Amino acid sequence: MPSSESRERTPSQPLRNTPERRPCGRAATPAPASATPTNSTATSSTPRSATPRSAPRSATPSSGPRSASSAAPRSATPRSTVPRSTTPRRDAKEQKEGKDMKAEGNVQLLWGSPTSTTSTSGDARSTSGSSRSRGLASGSTTPVMKRTPSSNSLSNSLGSTRRTPARSASTSSRKPVSIPSELVTLRDMCGGECQRLASDFPEWEDFCNGLTKLLKDEVASHIKSCGKCRATSSFSRNRQKTQSPAGPAISESSLATLCQVCLESLDAALRGELQKQKDLLLAEIAESLDVSFGALLGFEGAGLQRGDGRLQSLVTTAQERQRLLNQAPLRQDAQKILRELNVVRQALKEWSSLDWPFATRYIPHKYGSIVSSCDVQQQANRRCKLFAQKACALMASWEAQRPDLKFSEVFSLFGVPMLQLDPRAAVEVPDPEDNFEDVPLEEEELCVRPMRVVARVRPMLPHEDEGDDVAAEVLDDVTVSYETLHHGYVPARHTLQFDCALRCSQTRLFHCSGVRALVHRACEGFTCSIFAYGQTGAGKTYSLFGPSESLTQLVDDEVSPAAQARLPKACYVLVDEARRAKAGKQGLLPRALQFLFRTLEHMGLGSLRPRATFMEIYNEAIYDLFNPSNTKLEVYQRSGEVGFHVPGLTQVSCSSAIEVMQALQRGLASRHTHGHSASRESSRAHAIFSVEIPLPGKPGKLIFADLAGSERLKRVAGQDQKETAHINKSLLMLSNCVSALSSSSGSPPSAFRNSKLTKVLMEALCGSGFTILLAAFSPAKRHYDETANTLSFAAKCGSIPRQTLSNETPEQKQLRELQELVEQMKAEIAELKEQKVTEIEAEPAEAAADAAEADAAGVPRVELAALHAELQAERLRNEALEDHVRSLREQLKESLLSPGKDMLISTSRLTYFGKAKSEAQLRALPGKRGDRELGACDCV
Numbered sequence: 001m002p003s004s005e006s007r008e009r010t011p012s013q014p015l016r017n018t019p020e021r022r023p024c025g026r027a028a029t030p031a032p033a034s035a036t037p038t039n040s041t042a043t044s045s046t047p048r049s050a051t052p053r054s055a056p057r058s059a060t061p062s063s064g065p066r067s068a069s070s071a072a073p074r075s076a077t078p079r080s081t082v083p084r085s086t087t088p089r090r091d092a093k094e095q096k097e098g099k100d101m102k103a104e105g106n107v108q109l110l111w112g113s114p115t116s117t118t119s120t121s122g123d124a125r126s127t128s129g130s131s132r133s134r135g136l137a138s139g140s141t142t143p144v145m146k147r148t149p150s151s152n153s154l155s156n157s158l159g160s161t162r163r164t165p166a167r168s169a170s171t172s173s174r175k176p177v178s179i180p181s182e183l184v185t186l187r188d189m190c191g192g193e194c195q196r197l198a199s200d201f202p203e204w205e206d207f208c209n210g211l212t213k214l215l216k217d218e219v220a221s222h223i224k225s226c227g228k229c230r231a232t233s234s235f236s237r238n239r240q241k242t243q244s245p246a247g248p249a250i251s252e253s254s255l256a257t258l259c260q261v262c263l264e265s266l267d268a269a270l271r272g273e274l275q276k277q278k279d280l281l282l283a284e285i286a287e288s289l290d291v292s293f294g295a296l297l298g299f300e301g302a303g304l305q306r307g308d309g310r311l312q313s314l315v316t317t318a319q320e321r322q323r324l325l326n327q328a329p330l331r332q333d334a335q336k337i338l339r340e341l342n343v344v345r346q347a348l349k350e351w352s353s354l355d356w357p358f359a360t361r362y363i364p365h366k367y368g369s370i371v372s373s374c375d376v377q378q379q380a381n382r383r384c385k386l387f388a389q390k391a392c393a394l395m396a397s398w399e400a401q402r403p404d405l406k407f408s409e410v411f412s413l414f415g416v417p418m419l420q421l422d423p424r425a426a427v428e429v430p431d432p433e434d435n436f437e438d439v440p441l442e443e444e445e446l447c448v449r450p451m452r453v454v455a456r457v458r459p460m461l462p463h464e465d466e467g468d469d470v471a472a473e474v475l476d477d478v479t480v481s482y483e484t485l486h487h488g489y490v491p492a493r494h495t496l497q498f499d500c501a502l503r504c505s506q507t508r509l510f511h512c513s514g515v516r517a518l519v520h521r522a523c524e525g526f527t528c529s530i531f532a533y534g535q536t537g538a539g540k541t542y543s544l545f546g547p548s549e550s551l552t553q554l555v556d557d558e559v560s561p562a563a564q565a566r567l568p569k570a571c572y573v574l575v576d577e578a579r580r581a582k583a584g585k586q587g588l589l590p591r592a593l594q595f596l597f598r599t600l601e602h603m604g605l606g607s608l609r610p611r612a613t614f615m616e617i618y619n620e621a622i623y624d625l626f627n628p629s630n631t632k633l634e635v636y637q638r639s640g641e642v643g644f645h646v647p648g649l650t651q652v653s654c655s656s657a658i659e660v661m662q663a664l665q666r667g668l669a670s671r672h673t674h675g676h677s678a679s680r681e682s683s684r685a686h687a688i689f690s691v692e693i694p695l696p697g698k699p700g701k702l703i704f705a706d707l708a709g710s711e712r713l714k715r716v717a718g719q720d721q722k723e724t725a726h727i728n729k730s731l732l733m734l735s736n737c738v739s740a741l742s743s744s745s746g747s748p749p750s751a752f753r754n755s756k757l758t759k760v761l762m763e764a765l766c767g768s769g770f771t772i773l774l775a776a777f778s779p780a781k782r783h784y785d786e787t788a789n790t791l792s793f794a795a796k797c798g799s800i801p802r803q804t805l806s807n808e809t810p811e812q813k814q815l816r817e818l819q820e821l822v823e824q825m826k827a828e829i830a831e832l833k834e835q836k837v838t839e840i841e842a843e844p845a846e847a848a849a850d851a852a853e854a855d856a857a858g859v860p861r862v863e864l865a866a867l868h869a870e871l872q873a874e875r876l877r878n879e880a881l882e883d884h885v886r887s888l889r890e891q892l893k894e895s896l897l898s899p900g901k902d903m904l905i906s907t908s909r910l911t912y913f914g915k916a917k918s919e920a921q922l923r924a925l926p927g928k929r930g931d932r933e934l935g936a937c938d939c940v
């Protein structure tokens with residue numbers, strides 16, 4: 001019998017949110033009218049007297065509002081997962097469909113859907129509760145007695161005959177008057193559920209009596225205020241029912257004679273009382289889980305339970321509270337993850353319920369960063385994935401420590417696991433380091449070699465992953481190991497050491513490559529250059545510029561104040577994270593440019609306007625990327641200048657980082673690129689971006705060169721062959737220049753005149769400044785020969801001898817030297833002054849010590865003072881002599897250097913100086929007289 005089956009649910013297996021109890025479940029399995037399930041609120045018209053009592057007393061748990069002493073056994077904890085019919089995101093999406101721009105993204109929910117649109121203040125009743133009721137009403141096949149005019153009149157006309165037990169089998173064929181199914185609490189009350197609860201759970205007796213009294217009071221007051229009910233309801237004939245609290249319970253049939261409005265308000269009053277009681281229990285649950293009450297209701301199980309109007313839900317809540325309290329120690333070490341989950345949920349919830357407050361799809365930023373709603377959704381996804389990853393790891397280690405327990409059971413609420421993570425979440429592992437972090441520059445970071453070589457290996461690309469072995473890898477901070485094929489078939493391993501070897505995120509590259517030091521040097525007036533070298537698809541452009549969408553961000557930007565005011569806090573945080581995540585992919589150049597402006601600001605030179613130029617060498621012709629046209633530019637060398645210059649290049653003067661970044665984006669858009677297997681956009685030309693810093697007197701310069709990648713000619717065809725031939729030729733010329741430079745430290749080799757690229761880069765390589773060579777290489781075996789070429793080129797560059805001189809004119813140099821001299825002298829004077837002060841301070845102490853010594857030795861003090869004076873006089877004499885000897889040495893050297901000018905030094909004079917050799921000793925020594933005397937003087 002369906003009814004007995006449902007009745008077998010004891011209070012220890014209370015009315016759970018099992019799928020068959022959910023509205024959708026019910027709708028899916030319509031029961032025949034005769035086989036009415038009795039556990040549902042929609043079925044209370046089934047005669048309750050015919051139903052067996054719910055639970056044997058022995059099975060009754062003793063949990064109550066406060067005094068519950070034991071938790072429900074774990075086996076009693078419902079394991080079933082409520083089918084997720086609607087998620088908050090889906091709700092929100094549905095609401096906004098077609099008009100909301102946020103719909104373009106795709107945020108995945110990675111855990112059990114919270115009770116959705118339930119607000120954090122948590123009126124779950126208005127959502128899940130009512131939806132359940134609606135579902136029950138619509139999905140049920142139970143003959144639900146709706147109050148119709150005819151049924152009213154029937155009940156009125158029946159009068160006393162209606163006192164016949166409404167639920168007796170004999171009357172079941174008639175349509176009994178009943179309370180509408182959605183008034184769940186009221187139906188439970190008059191169905192005897194309250195008395196049953198009181199007798200099963202003595203702790204709830206007072207509460208149940210209170211409810212009964214409340215019902216009677218409410219009915220009495222309604223009768224007084226509602227003329228219709230006074231005239232037609234059965235209470236108008238039987239006042240005693242409502243007047244005496246101890247009187248008989250109000251039956252369903254009597255209540256059903258009241259008008260709909262009265263019934264609804266009665267139900268609301270009862271439900272309110274029930275909810276108050278449940279809220280006390282839920283608050284304790286929230287406290288035990290260390291989440292806010294609102295956040296607790298965001299969990300599906302809790303939200304549904306709160307919205308459940310049945311009296312039995314009180315028992316369920318009490319039992320759950322008890323279980324959670326008992327299991328609190330088990331959750332303690334993993335509680336942090338719940339708090340994190342809440343932060344993520346909150347952000348998602350606020351984002352999905354946000355009515356887009358801006359006119360465009362972009363979120364206005366102070367300095368012009370471009371963050372779209374899509375970026376924010378992507379960030380939300382990334383956040384979920386990161387969280388899911390952490391949570392999965394934590395769950396695994398938690399279960400490893402407690403093999404007899406299940407994480408999902410201990411971390412469940414009303415049978416619904418609190419963390420339901422999408423197993424696909426761990427597939428994409430976001431790099432937690434890839435976030436723009438602006439770490440201050442350490443002092444030692446400034447000390448970079450004038451020629452620094454940084455080797456960077458990129459990760460395997462998706463198309464390389466399959467069946468491609470690793471031929472090159474970074475072993476430690478400075479060592480790279482790579483493979484070559486000896487004589488074409490014998491594999492050989494080699495290692496090379498560079499200033500820095502990296503397999504890292506963009507952020508780490510920026511911090512470790514030494515670029516920040518170069519920016520500093522450029523602000524001191526040096527010419528500093530960074531160039532990226534490597535085969536095609538090795539990651540040069542990625543390392544230097546980063547993905548194009550990252551260039552639209554500024555790291556120290558923020559949402560404009562007006563936009564901030566329109567965004568909820570959690571959304572605002574999400575937007576900020578989205579911007580940082582995009583900026584985190586920026587390469588060395590955009591980061592260096594932003595760092596440059598910060599450095600200038602820091603140096604008090606914020607008013608300077610650096611000038612940027614951007615050119616490209618394509619097929620041995622130079623083009624201006626700031627002014628794209630077919631005009632080819634030429635290179636010239638000015639007399640006395642190291643390196644060449646390109647007249648006619650457009651200079652963009654920039655007062656802020658965003659201006660220069662915008663200019664950079666414009667220039668990049670005009671580059672010659674081409675798609676191929678390793679890269680969607682392979683650079684087919686060398687690009688050179690420079691910034692001149694108009695420092696007072698001595699301009700500094702930063703040059704960034706993204707060299708086109710070398711490629712095997714046989715791998716390309718048609719027009720591409722011409723491009724590739726030009727690229728390979730110019731790279732060969734560059735390699736020749738580097739070889740020549742590393743083997744000679746003299747004047748720049750003439751090889752620089754052989755190609756446009758070498759001419760343009762001559763200043764960077766031969767000038768007196770700082771240079772970083774970024775050697776980018778692929779780890780894949782298929783590129784082993786190109787990798788070996790790149791690494792040996794990098795090693796050759798590392799051995800180029802460089803001097804560092806800033807860009808000074810002779811006058812500036814003289815001025816700087818004089819300034820340095822003045823500084824040095826000032827320091828000496830300060831040191832001498834300090835010395836004198838310590839001497840003066842030490843004198844009285846010395847005198848006192850001498851006096852004490854003299855007293856102890858019995859020497860008269862006057863005599864001691866005379867001795868001191870004599871000693872002082874002797875010191876002065878010695879100093880004068882030292883000066884004299886020094887001048888004699890100078891004269892002697894001079895005479896030795898000028899032949900024919902003999903010079904005699906009176907050795908007798910030297911004897912004045914106690915430590916000098918005697919004349920006799922000097923004479924006794926062999927050799928020329930002058931030499932010996934010089935030796936004596938040297939001794940002095």
Ligand SMILES: Nc1ncnc2c1ncn2[C@@H]1O[C@H](COP(=O)(O)OP(=O)(O)OP(=O)(O)O)[C@@H](O)[C@H]1O
Binds near residue numbers: 459535537678
């Ligand atoms: N460190 C890295 N992390 C992730 N992806 C990378 C990295 N380096 C390169 N890539 C990816 O590899 C591909 C090729 O990179 P990139 O375009 O920078 O190569 P390239 O050396 O500049 O090639 P070309 O000389 O042909 O322009 C790109 O899709 C890029 O996103």
